[in-house]
Amino acid sequence: MRARFCHNYRIGRSNPAARKAVTRVALTFKRGIHPKEQKQYTEDVPINLLSHGEGSEMVYPMAQHLGVPCEPVVSVGSRVLQGQKIGDSLAFVCAPIHSSVSGTVKDIRRHMTASGNMVKSVIIEDDGKLEQHPDIRPRSGFDDLSREVLLTVIREAGIVGLGGAGFPTHVKLSPPPDKPVDTIIVNGCECEPYLTTDNRVMIEEPDRIVLGLRIMLKIIPGARGVVAVEDNKPEAIRALRPFCAETPGVELAVVKTKYPQGAERQLIYAVTKREVPSGGLPMDAGCIVNNVDTVIAIHRAVFRGRPLMRKVVTLTGGAVKNPGNYKVRLGTKVGDLVEMAGGFCAEAAKVVVGGPMMGVAIFDIDVPVVKTTSGVLFLTSEEARIPPERACIRCGQCVTHCPAGLVPIELYTDVLREDGARFVRHHGLDCIECGSCSYICPAKRRLAQAIRTVRRVELAKKAEAAKGRE
Ligand code: SF4
Numbered sequence: 526m527r528a529r530f531c532h533n534y535r536i537g538r539s540n541p542a543a544r545k546a547v548t549r550v551a552l553t554f555k556r557g558i559h560p561k562e563q564k565q566y567t568e569d570v571p572i573n574l575l576s577h578g579e580g581s582e583m584v585y586p587m588a589q590h591l592g593v594p595c596e597p598v599v600s601v602g603s604r605v606l607q608g609q610k611i612g613d614s615l616a617f618v619c620a621p622i623h624s625s626v627s628g629t630v631k632d633i634r635r636h637m638t639a640s641g642n643m644v645k646s647v648i649i650e651d652d653g654k655l656e657q658h659p660d661i662r663p664r665s666g667f668d669d670l671s672r673e674v675l676l677t678v679i680r681e682a683g684i685v686g687l688g689g690a691g692f693p694t695h696v697k698l699s700p701p702p703d704k705p706v707d708t709i710i711v712n713g714c715e716c717e718p719y720l721t722t723d724n725r726v727m728i729e730e731p732d733r734i735v736l737g738l739r740i741m742l743k744i745i746p747g748a749r750g751v752v753a754v755e756d757n758k759p760e761a762i763r764a765l766r767p768f769c770a771e772t773p774g775v776e777l778a779v780v781k782t783k784y785p786q787g788a789e790r791q792l793i794y795a796v797t798k799r800e801v802p803s804g805g806l807p808m809d810a811g812c813i814v815n816n817v818d819t820v821i822a823i824h825r826a827v828f829r830g831r832p833l834m835r836k837v838v839t840l841t842g843g844a845v846k847n848p849g850n851y852k853v854r855l856g857t858k859v860g861d862l863v864e865m866a867g868g869f870c871a872e873a874a875k876v877v878v879g880g881p882m883m884g885v886a887i888f889d890i891d892v893p894v895v896k897t898t899s900g901v902l903f904l905t906s907e908e909a910r911i912p913p914e915r916a917c918i919r920c921g922q923c924v925t926h927c928p929a930g931l932v933p934i935e936l937y938t939d940v941l942r943e944d945g946a947r948f949v950r951h952h953g954l955d956c957i958e959c960g961s962c963s964y965i966c967p968a969k970r971r972l973a974q975a976i977r978t979v980r981r982v983e984l985a986k987k988a989e990a991a992k993g994r995e
Pocket residue numbers: 926927928929930931932933955956957958959960961962963972973976
């Protein structure tokens with residue numbers, strides 16, 4: 526399969542423009558793993574729009590991004606239109622939230638999210654009319670828009686990193702003067718098993734991805750644009766290739782299929798061979814990384830005047846009757862989502878929001894789809910089976926494969942000793958929570974789960990200490 530795919534590139538040699546636009550060397554990062562991809566269930570299923578009608582309860586948590594949560598800007602009983610802002614904040618690191626339907630604000634209360642947290646949420650009853658807010662107006666182009674206006678459009682559209690991180694995009698695109706950015710990478714790797722939404726949007730909307738990248742290049746002038754795709758997505762590569770070839774300053778980088786190739790630090794290394802310093806951000810390596818769906822959201826906000834109201838979600842697993850890629854309105858409950866898609870064909874023993882490596886298991890499907898939801902897995906008991914933990918055999922596999930260059934067994938020992946200071950000294954905060962160590966461990970030690978828990982505690986302590994110094 527791989528050899529045939531490479532042959533396609535040899536065909537591209539006859540076209541100098543296409544050759545210019547495709548980086549053909551094997552780009553990758555150090556270490557990593559090769560989990561079973563499990564994408565065959567949905568990778569060929571086109572994106573379908575799922576709609577529900579009048580009377581549905583839509584839930585909009587006011588924290589769907591990294592940074593300061595929003596506060597509701599509507600009150601109980603008020604009528605809202607599709608695309609109307611319902612939450613915002615004056616803070617810079619924040620992204621507003623919009624209603625994805627028209628209807629009535631039924632309540633403002635704390636509601637559970639996939640993370641298990643109770644978050645202040647605006648509850649809207651859908652009137653089924655999808656009446657649009659008058660602020661939604663298309664534009665013919667962006668040539669006459671300044672960098673500042675484009676950043677405002679992106680901010681007001683509530684765009685955040687849709688790959689899972691949820692960092693507000695206008696903040697990412699505003700690096701300080703002492704951190705010059707020369708490379709913008711569009712992340713089309715989608716290395717998590719089972720998930721196929723990025724693959725589908727690359728196949729179905731390649732022109733919008735490249736146009737969205739051009740908008741970002743206008744905001745960061747002088748940077749080069751790179752669309753990075755793993756080599757297990759030949760159809761997406763074929764779709765993107767002509768648009769990258771005809772766009773000056775944009776190239777297509779085919780990167781090796783390996784997990785976690787889509788993680789920011791690993792992708793930056795694969796494309797530029799630069800390392801993001803410990804505790805640093807991609808801009809410390811002169812880079813900005815944005816997911817393909819984020820770039821399409823930028824295109825939609827600029828050209829169609831539409832804020833972020835929909836998300837493409839992979840619905841898969843052995844318990845789902847119709848696995849596929851579905852475009853759903855933000856605020857839709859996961860339970861409604863699976864019903865709209867045709868329901869279950871077997872009992873779901875485990876429900877995971879996100880991929881199997883980095884996602885979170887949920888115990889209540891009443892949680893809403895938010896900006897960072899990329900997939901929901903409904904796994905049968907056979908698929909969800911976790912082998913029992915055994916004693917560590919000191920094989921070193923977790924160390925050999927950790928993409929962050931850490932010693933997971935050492936961090937795990939720090940966790941067992943409840944020694945947070947030692948955990949930090951062993952660079953536990955540099956863990957990217959990829960789960961590779963747990964996956965590869967022959968003794969099936971729950972390394973990543975334990976490390977993730979303590980890392981989050983230590984990060985919270987660090988944030989508290991920083992607040993105290995302000
Ligand atoms: S220690 Fe962290 S970064 Fe390293 S493999 Fe485990 S989860 Fe991934």
